[in-house]
Amino acid sequence: MFNPYTEEHEQFRKTVRQFAERDISPYVEEWEKAKDFPNELFKKAGDLGIFGAHYPEEHGGSGGDYWFSVAKAQELPRGRCAGVTMALLVQSDMATPVISDLGTKEQIEEFLKPTLAGDKIVSIGVSEPGAGSDVAGIRTYARKDGSDYVLNGSKTFITNGARADYITMLVKTRPDSGSHGCTFFLVPTNTKGFRVGKRLEKIGNHASDTAELFLEDVRIPERYRLGEEDMGFMYLMQNFQSERLIGAVSGISGSKLIVAEARKYGEERVAFGKPIIKREVWQHRFVDMYTKLEMAQAFMDRVTEQYNEERYVRKENVSFETVKLISMAKIVAGELVMEIADTCLQFHGGWGYIEDYSIARAWRDARLLKIGGGTSETMTYYLAKLMGL
Numbered sequence: 323m324f325n326p327y328t329e330e331h332e333q334f335r336k337t338v339r340q341f342a343e344r345d346i347s348p349y350v351e352e353w354e355k356a357k358d359f360p361n362e363l364f365k366k367a368g369d370l371g372i373f374g375a376h377y378p379e380e381h382g383g384s385g386g387d388y389w390f391s392v393a394k395a396q397e398l399p400r401g402r403c404a405g406v407t408m409a410l411l412v413q414s415d416m417a418t419p420v421i422s423d424l425g426t427k428e429q430i431e432e433f434l435k436p437t438l439a440g441d442k443i444v445s446i447g448v449s450e451p452g453a454g455s456d457v458a459g460i461r462t463y464a465r466k467d468g469s470d471y472v473l474n475g476s477k478t479f480i481t482n483g484a485r486a487d488y489i490t491m492l493v494k495t496r497p498d499s500g501s502h503g504c505t506f507f508l509v510p511t512n513t514k515g516f517r518v519g520k521r522l523e524k525i526g527n528h529a530s531d532t533a534e535l536f537l538e539d540v541r542i543p544e545r546y547r548l549g550e551e552d553m554g555f556m557y558l559m560q561n562f563q564s565e566r567l568i569g570a571v572s573g574i575s576g577s578k579l580i581v582a583e584a585r586k587y588g589e590e591r592v593a594f595g596k597p598i599i600k601r602e603v604w605q606h607r608f609v610d611m612y613t614k615l616e617m618a619q620a621f622m623d624r625v626t627e628q629y630n631e632e633r634y635v636r637k638e639n640v641s642f643e644t645v646k647l648i649s650m651a652k653i654v655a656g657e658l659v660m661e662i663a664d665t666c667l668q669f670h671g672g673w674g675y676i677e678d679y680s681i682a683r684a685w686r687d688a689r690l691l692k693i694g695g696g697t698s699e700t701m702t703y704y705l706a707k708l709m710g711l
């Protein structure tokens with residue numbers, strides 16, 4: 323049987339599981355109601371080495387491979403709070419890979435190390451009011467002024483945006499260009515001219531903050547530019563792969579937990595003299611869900627193995643072949659997670675629609691995976707291009 327996990331991975335998995343069950347799960351209802359959770363959670367996760375397990379030691383990590391990150395993404399959903407899982411994955415897998423890839427020694431010291439330690443909170447700032455799927459359409463512009471850049475524009479939908487200490491931000495350095503004129507910057511949120519707008523009211527993932535950001539003559543020194551000028555789109559495409567894969571992996575693991583909870587419910591809930599799980603129609607639906615989850619898991623493992631081989635063993639960029647598989651994995655997970663949440667909600671009857679049961683929250687939260695980090699349609703659009711269709 324395919325098993326990439328060593329004893330060290332399993333030990334780390336146990337740490338993340340304990341963290342999720344002890345430091346997240348008991349507070350979910352409170353945090354969801356408050357539409358917030360304490361920033362100290364980042365510090366707790368950082369102290370346990372949760373963010374940095376798969377980063378090099380010289381970057382403040384533990385030097386592990388990508389399977390550590392996968393083990394983390396599989397265990398965090400035990401916290402039963404997709405909003406918190408997302409916030410933590412932004413910190414470990416969505417806003418930071420590009421810093422590890424491109425960061426100067428000073429950038430690693432000032433930004434990446436304190437982030438992996440949980441002392442600083444980060445967001446990834448790409449989407450704008452007028453450009454989400456079509457990243458090349460972003461309009462936030464960085465004008466060179468001596469040895470500084472002056473940034474103007476706005477970002478939206480930014481997870482952790484209201485609490486972040488800095489944003490890994492993609493902006494245009496050539497205003498009239500498409501994808502070829504984008505550049506990454508590290509933008510501290512205490513810089514003059516930076517403002518957080520309103521937190522967006524979402525249908526799910528309530529505990530996480532999703533913010534609008536405004537930049538008005540935000541002056542950034544050249545040393546906060548990540549990598550080469552105008553190369554940002556290429557870097558983003560690499561960074562997206564980590565974001566999409568970890569979202570897919572985490573989604574599938576969350577779905578397994580939902581099915582397990584639903585099964586337990588169905589063994590206890592009696593209708594017409596029998597536990598509802600004993601009805602053939604539901605047995606078939608459960609078999610269908612287990613089958614699809616097995617297939618999805620096998621596919622996630624296959625994609626992860628290839629990603630790990632390229633990025634962590636051979637230390638290369640992600641190949642087109644892997645981009646293809648990751649895009650497929652994102653589609654598979656986005657669709658399946660929603661299907662399973664919906665089936666399990668239905669299985670709960672009226673109680674599935676009531677907030678006392680976590681399936682109601684899971685159903686709302688599940689809807690995001692088909693959208694965030696690249697919609698299913700955009701993934702398909704890229705796949706058609708990659709496959710020369």
Ligand SMILES: Cc1cc2nc3c(=O)[nH]c(=O)nc-3n(C[C@H](O)[C@H](O)[C@H](O)COP(=O)(O)OP(=O)(O)OC[C@H]3O[C@@H](n4cnc5c(N)ncnc54)[C@H](O)[C@@H]3O)c2cc1C
Binds near residue numbers: 479532700
């Ligand atoms: C809760 C939440 C958290 C988020 N967090 C972040 C974050 O931290 N950082 C960040 O930068 N962004 C974040 N996003 C933004 C997210 O990545 C975008 O919403 C997503 O990429 C879609 O962009 P859009 O909303 O502009 O939709 P649009 O691009 O306007 O798409 C609208 C519709 O058109 C479809 N469409 C677009 N292009 C094509 C095409 N070529 N072919 C077929 N159909 C197409 C889409 O699939 C969609 O159905 C977040 C979003 C949400 C909701």
